[in-house]
Amino acid sequence: MKKLVPFRQLAEAAAVFFLAYACAVRSATADLNLRAQLVWGTNNDKPDDPKLTEVDQQVKEKLRGVFKWKNYFEVNRQSFTVIASAPKKVRMSDLCEIEVQNLGNSSVELKLYGKGKMVVRKTQKIKSGELLVLAGDDKNDTAWFVVLSLIER
Amino acid sequence: MINHETEVKLQACLDGELSPGEATTLETLIAGDPDARSLFEELRATRTLLAGNELDLKLPDTREFYWSKIRRQIELEERRTPAGDGPKPVSAPWVRFLTPAGALAALVVLVVIALKNSDASPSELALEDSHEIETPLEETSSFSFRSEAAAMTVVWVDSHRE
Amino acid sequence: MSRKLDYPAAEDPVLVKGAQKGDMQAFEELVARHRDKIYARAFSMMRNEEEATDLSQEAWVKAWQRLKQFQGEASFVTWMTRIVINLCLDQLRRQKRLRAESIEQLDEELGGVERQMPIVTPNPTERLERGELRQRIDKALGQLSYEHRTVLILHEFEDLEYKEIAKRMECSIGTVMSRLFYARRKMAVLLAGLKREELR
Numbered sequence: 001m002k003k004l005v006p007f008r009q010l011a012e013a014a015a016v017f018f019l020a021y022a023c024a025v026r027s028a029t030a031d032l033n034l035r036a037q038l039v040w041g042t043n044n045d046k047p048d049d050p051k052l053t054e055v056d057q058q059v060k061e062k063l064r065g066v067f068k069w070k071n072y073f074e075v076n077r078q079s080f081t082v083i084a085s086a087p088k089k090v091r092m093s094d095l096c097e098i099e100v101q102n103l104g105n106s107s108v109e110l111k112l113y114g115k116g117k118m119v120v121r122k123t124q125k126i127k128s129g130e131l132l133v134l135a136g137d138d139k140n141d142t143a144w145f146v147v148l149s150l151i152e153r
Numbered sequence: 154m155i156n157h158e159t160e161v162k163l164q165a166c167l168d169g170e171l172s173p174g175e176a177t178t179l180e181t182l183i184a185g186d187p188d189a190r191s192l193f194e195e196l197r198a199t200r201t202l203l204a205g206n207e208l209d210l211k212l213p214d215t216r217e218f219y220w221s222k223i224r225r226q227i228e229l230e231e232r233r234t235p236a237g238d239g240p241k242p243v244s245a246p247w248v249r250f251l252t253p254a255g256a257l258a259a260l261v262v263l264v265v266i267a268l269k270n271s272d273a274s275p276s277e278l279a280l281e282d283s284h285e286i287e288t289p290l291e292e293t294s295s296f297s298f299r300s301e302a303a304a305m306t307v308v309w310v311d312s313h314r315e
Numbered sequence: 316m317s318r319k320l321d322y323p324a325a326e327d328p329v330l331v332k333g334a335q336k337g338d339m340q341a342f343e344e345l346v347a348r349h350r351d352k353i354y355a356r357a358f359s360m361m362r363n364e365e366e367a368t369d370l371s372q373e374a375w376v377k378a379w380q381r382l383k384q385f386q387g388e389a390s391f392v393t394w395m396t397r398i399v400i401n402l403c404l405d406q407l408r409r410q411k412r413l414r415a416e417s418i419e420q421l422d423e424e425l426g427g428v429e430r431q432m433p434i435v436t437p438n439p440t441e442r443l444e445r446g447e448l449r450q451r452i453d454k455a456l457g458q459l460s461y462e463h464r465t466v467l468i469l470h471e472f473e474d475l476e477y478k479e480i481a482k483r484m485e486c487s488i489g490t491v492m493s494r495l496f497y498a499r500r501k502m503a504v505l506l507a508g509l510k511r512e513e514l515r
Binding site for chain 1 (some may be wrong): 213217265285290300307
Binding site for chain 2 (some may be wrong): 334336337338339340343346347350351354355359364368371372373375376379380382385411434435445448449450452453467470471472476477489492493494495499500502503506
């Protein structure tokens with residue numbers, strides 16, 4: 001008579017399998033710790049609003065490396081965590097909001113809202129040390145930037 | 154006092170725009186008329202001063218940003234007029250050698266790479282070339298480009314001004 | 316085995332040939348190489364950074380579309396410059412329909428104003444550092460009307476003949492001659508540091 005596979009071993013194998021699967025799923029949809037900065041680019045030496053300060057050196061150098069403006073001032077900065085199941089809306093200014101959805105595997109969907117209307121939607125993988133930037137012209141030959149980056153923990 | 158017609162002829166003489174006969178007549182005038190000579194000298198001095206003395210200007214946009222806008226426009230135009238005269242962009246020499254069997258082989262390779270990458274941790278993942286971008290408002294358009302040097306992906310939103 | 320092209324080291328004709336066959340990287344190298352010159356020409360005519368950037372971009376797009384027509388009869392950069400000049404001229408014509416002419420500009424257009432200017436001798440041996448001279452020339456150019464500045468640029472900096480300028484500006488040769496005459500006289504006054512008001 002053939003020996004049947006013991007039930008106990010089957011149950012252990014199943015438990016190991018589901019545990020491994022849960023870990024894999026969890027790592028694929030890990031929470032994302034993000035920073036969003038609203039930045040204003042200008043060739044003026046001082047910002048119109050005296051309360052604004054220069055954006056951090058690293059971001060300034062990256063923006064200067066790509067765009068023509070001389071100076072970059074931080075209008076707002078928000079740090080937040082985005083879990084897989086819930087998009088996060090973040091207010092950057094009176095007129096500007098972003099919504100970030102964690103798509104898993106370090107992909108995000110970034111939506112920009114201006115005056116309540118969606119202006120642009122971008123899907124992008126986001127990697128440590130890299131920036132995802134939404135940008136556009138502002139009046140008087142200045143520009144606005146929304147800079148999204150991963151926060152190192 | 155010389156009339157306006159003669160004044161512009163003096164200028165044309167300076168610029169080599171007169172026939173040989175007319176040029177000789179003007180040269181005689183210049184030699185004999187102090188007003189004509191003074192005007193001719195002023196025009197010549199101004200021309201000398203301007204020659205080669207244009208201001209050197211640099212385009213304010215960076216190379217990547219400027220090129221990304223041009224490339225995007227080229228691609229948009231080509232989508233509008235597929236049978237146009239312009240050269241068709243070729244991204245790499247090997248593209249033209251792809252046969253259906255080769256395409257299938259490439260697809261298999263891509264699938265294997267994608268499966269391998271799905272095991273990597275988030276910090277090791279490289280940014281993909283493929284991306285999705287949507288600009289729903291009529292009055293805006295956008296394009297995306299990547300700066301490797303700045304490790305930055307940019308979406309530039311254009312609002313169409315009147 | 317085909318050799319990969321060293322784009323930065325390749326001469327223009329090689330890059331143009333590559334671009335004509337669809338090599339975008341070759342075209343991008345041409346853009347990088349000559350973008351400042353094309354932009355500078357657009358800016359000199361439009362006197363507006365944003366417009367000059369837009370028009371120079373448009374010129375590059377048109378150049379890509381027309382590359383097959385370029386046979387090498389002139390240098391590539393000369394061919395490109397012609398494209399951007401034509402785009403600027405089109406734009407200036409569109410703007411002229413909307414632009415309110417100032418009394419002074421109308422005065423210049425009608426002619427005769429240049430007669431009020433005395434003969435001056437801009438001193439080319441004056442010890443001006445070259446950069447400063449160029450700045451002064453640029454500032455003086457900014458004080459001319461669009462029509463006078465355009466004809467001066469096309470003649471003095473692009474070496475076009477009267478006939479060619481007339482064709483591009485869609486006016487008579489006589490008009491070109493008058494505008495050029497006025498422009499040169501005004502430049503002489505401006506570069507000598509005199510103002511019209513001081514002469515009355």
